[in-house]
Amino acid sequence: QLNESGPGLVKPSETLSLTCSVAGGSIGAYNYYWGWIRQSPGKGLEWVASISYSGSTSYNPSLASRVTMSRDTSKNQFSLRLSSVTAADTAVYFCSGDEYSASWYAYWGRGALVTVSS
Amino acid sequence: EVVLTQSPGTLSLSPGESATLSCRASQSVSGTYLAWYQQKPGQAPRLLIYAASSRAAGIPDRFSGSGSGTDFTLTIIRVEPEDFAVYYCQHYDSSLFTFGPGTTVDIK
Numbered sequence: 001q002l003n004e005s006g007p008g009l010v011k012p013s014e015t016l017s018l019t020c021s022v023a024g025g026s027i028g029a030y031n032y033y034w035g036w037i038r039q040s041p042g043k044g045l046e047w048v049a050s051i052s053y054s055g056s057t058s059y060n061p062s063l064a065s066r067v068t069m070s071r072d073t074s075k076n077q078f079s080l081r082l083s084s085v086t087a088a089d090t091a092v093y094f095c096s097g098d099e100y101s102a103s104w105y106a107y108w109g110r111g112a113l114v115t116v117s118s
Numbered sequence: 119e120v121v122l123t124q125s126p127g128t129l130s131l132s133p134g135e136s137a138t139l140s141c142r143a144s145q146s147v148s149g150t151y152l153a154w155y156q157q158k159p160g161q162a163p164r165l166l167i168y169a170a171s172s173r174a175a176g177i178p179d180r181f182s183g184s185g186s187g188t189d190f191t192l193t194i195i196r197v198e199p200e201d202f203a204v205y206y207c208q209h210y211d212s213s214l215f216t217f218g219p220g221t222t223v224d225i226k
Contacts, residue, residue, distance in 0.1 A: 035215070037163075045155075045163065045206055047215035058213035061119075094162050103210035104153035106174055108162035 002095050002109035010089075010116050016082040018112060020095030021075075028053055028073040033102040036069065036080045038091040039111075048093070051078055052102060085116045120144055120209050122218035130226040137194040139221045141207030146187045151210040154183055154192045157220075158203045166205075167192060197223070 006018035020034070027034060035050040049059045049069040059067045063082070071078040082089060092113050096105035121144040129137055141152070149170030155163035165174040167183035170190055180195045194201055202225055207218040 037215075037217075044220050045157075045208075045217040047217065050213065050215070061214070096162075101168070102213070103151045104165055104168045104208065106165045106168075108164070111162055 002097060002107055004093060004095050004109045004112035006112060006114070008113055008115060010085055010114060011118050012086055012116055013084055016080070016085050016089060016114055016116070018080045018093055018095075018114070019077050020079070020109060021077050022097065023076075025097075025099060026073070027071055027076050027078055027097075028055075029099075031101075032097060032099050033105075034071070034078050034095070034097045035105055037094045037096055037105075039094070040088075040091045046091075048082075049080060050102070087116050090114065090116045119214070120147055120211060120216050122207055122209060122216055124205075124207060124218040124221045126221060127219075128222045128224060130224055131197050132226045133199055134196050137192075137197055137201075137223055139192040139194075139205050139223075141185075141190040141192070141218050143188045143190070143209060147209055147211065149186050149190065152183075152185070152190050153208045153210075155206045155208060156201075156203045157206065163206065194223075199225075 001023040003021045010016045032053045036048040066083045068081045092111040094111045095109040097107040123142045125140045152170045154167040157163045171183045204220045206220045
């Protein structure tokens with residue numbers, strides 16, 4: 001099970017921070033892969049970032065200058081930080097994972113709506 | 119960068135009919151890294167198909183995937199009421215994910 005948490009409202013130019021708590025699997029266990037995908041209201045899915053069991057990260061090139069994904073294996077959590085947010089970053093943010101492949105995600109959180117507004 | 123195009127944008131069907139959804143890549147890709155998801159309103163996406171043709175755990179066998187190169191297909195045989203949703207294809211390459219824009223399957 002994956003569960004997103006974090007502020008639902010962020011001011012423009014500030015930093016969006018979300019955490020995904022994982023139950024039922026160790027985020028650092030071999031061959032586990034984790035990610036963040038977002039969905040703007042009424043729009044499609046957009047990949048944001050991924051992290052592997054070894055801690056290596058990859059980012060959507062269009063967001064790379066503002067995104068940081070990290071993990072805390074002691075808490076079995078991984079996190080997303082997106083800086084200098086604008087209204088265009090308003091979206092439902094899903095955390096996701098898979099225990100076999102880096103190429104798709106079988107496990108998903110319910111999503112967290114983050115609104116960027118003053 | 120691979121761009122995925124899905125067609126049709128919307129498919130209107132009656133329960134019991136079959137659905138054929140297309141996902142086309144802007145360049146030839148390996149089917150090993152092609153997946154399909156289903157998303158219903160207010161819910162997270164659900165993995166249906168991975169590696170182009172393998173069904174994910176718990177997915178009914180009325181869902182099947184096929185294709186290679188630039189053209190991939192998701193087929194739903196005898197659509198059930200719970201299958202009306204948006205379907206996305208997704209590709210993975212060099213640590214980057216790309217999603218298609220989605221096909222909406224709605225009730226005629």
